[in-house]
Amino acid sequence: MIGCECAVCRSEDARDQRWRPSIYLELPDGSRVLVDTTPDLRAQALRFHVTRVDAILFTHSHADHILGLDEVRRYNMLQKAPRPCYGDRRTVGDIRRTFSYVFEPAARWGGGIPRIDLFSIAGPFCLGRSEIIPVPVFHGSRSILGFRIGSFAYLTDTNGIPESSWPLLDGVRLLVLDALRERPHPTHFTVDQALEVVDRLRPDLTYFTHVCHDLPHAATCARLPAGVELAYDGLAIEFDEA
Ligand SMILES: [Zn+2]
Ligand SMILES: [Zn+2]
Ligand SMILES: [Zn+2]
Numbered sequence: 001m002i003g004c005e006c007a008v009c010r011s012e013d014a015r016d017q018r019w020r021p022s023i024y025l026e027l028p029d030g031s032r033v034l035v036d037t038t039p040d041l042r043a044q045a046l047r048f049h050v051t052r053v054d055a056i057l058f059t060h061s062h063a064d065h066i067l068g069l070d071e072v073r074r075y076n077m078l079q080k081a082p083r084p085c086y087g088d089r090r091t092v093g094d095i096r097r098t099f100s101y102v103f104e105p106a107a108r109w110g111g112g113i114p115r116i117d118l119f120s121i122a123g124p125f126c127l128g129r130s131e132i133i134p135v136p137v138f139h140g141s142r143s144i145l146g147f148r149i150g151s152f153a154y155l156t157d158t159n160g161i162p163e164s165s166w167p168l169l170d171g172v173r174l175l176v177l178d179a180l181r182e183r184p185h186p187t188h189f190t191v192d193q194a195l196e197v198v199d200r201l202r203p204d205l206t207y208f209t210h211v212c213h214d215l216p217h218a219a220t221c222a223r224l225p226a227g228v229e230l231a232y233d234g235l236a237i238e239f240d241e242a
Pocket of ligand 3: 021062064065157210
C-alpha cells in the first residue's frame with residue numbers, strides 16, 4: 001500500500017508484494033483469456049510474459065479491475081485485430097463511459113487507442129471449445145460476476161454468494177476466492193467467511209485472492225487448513241476442463 005510501513009509492505013518475501021487482482025487463462029484449445037484489465041496490467045504483462053490475449057472477461061467495473069484497458073492496444077498491434085471483451089450489462093456500460101475516448105465514434109480512428117469489441121453477457125457462452133459460465137456473486141449491494149470454466153471457479157470481489165449461484169459451483173475442484181483480511185469489510189469476504197464457502201463447496205484446492213496487507217503470506221498460509229492457501233502474483237495452476 002502506498003505510504004505504508006507495515007511489516008507486510010516492507011516484507012522481503014516477494015509473495016507479500018501484491019499487484020491488483022487479475023488472472024490469465026490458457027484454455028485447452030490454446031487460446032489465452034485475461035480476466036480483468038487492472039491498472040497494473042502493463043507491469044504484470046511484462047513480468048509474466050503475457051504476449052497474447054485472445055479475449056477478456058470482466059468481473060465488474062471497479063477501477064482496480066478495468067483501468068488498464070488502454071494497454072490492450074498493444075495486443076491489437078501484436079495480433080492485428082480488435083479484442084473481444086465480455087462483461088455484464090452494467091460493467092459494459094461503465095466501461096463505455098469510463099473509456100469514452102475509445103468508444104466515441106469521432107475519436108475511434110484517432111490513433112493510439114485500443115480496439116475493443118464489447119459484448120454484454122447474461123449467461124453461459126463459448127470461447128473456442130470452452131464453456132464460460134458467469135457466476136453472479138454479491139459485492140456489497142451490487143451483483144458482479146465470477147466465472148466457472150470446467151472444474152475451476154474464479155470468485156474475486158465478493159462478500160456473498162446468492163442461493164441461485166451455488167448450483168453453478170457444484171463440483172468445483174479448484175477455487176480462487178476473495179479473502180481480503182480478518183476484519184469485516186462491507187464488500188469483501190473475511191478469511192473466516194471465505195473458509196465457510198470452502199467448507200460448503202469442498203474443492204480440492206483453494207487460493208485466496210484480493211488479499212490486503214493485513215495478511216502476511218507465509219504466516220497466514222501456515223495457519224490455514226490443508227488445501228487452502230493465499231495466492232500470489234505469478235502463481236500458475238493447472239485445472240481440468242471436465
Ligand atoms: Zn502495509
Ligand atoms: Zn470491486
Ligand atoms: Zn477489486
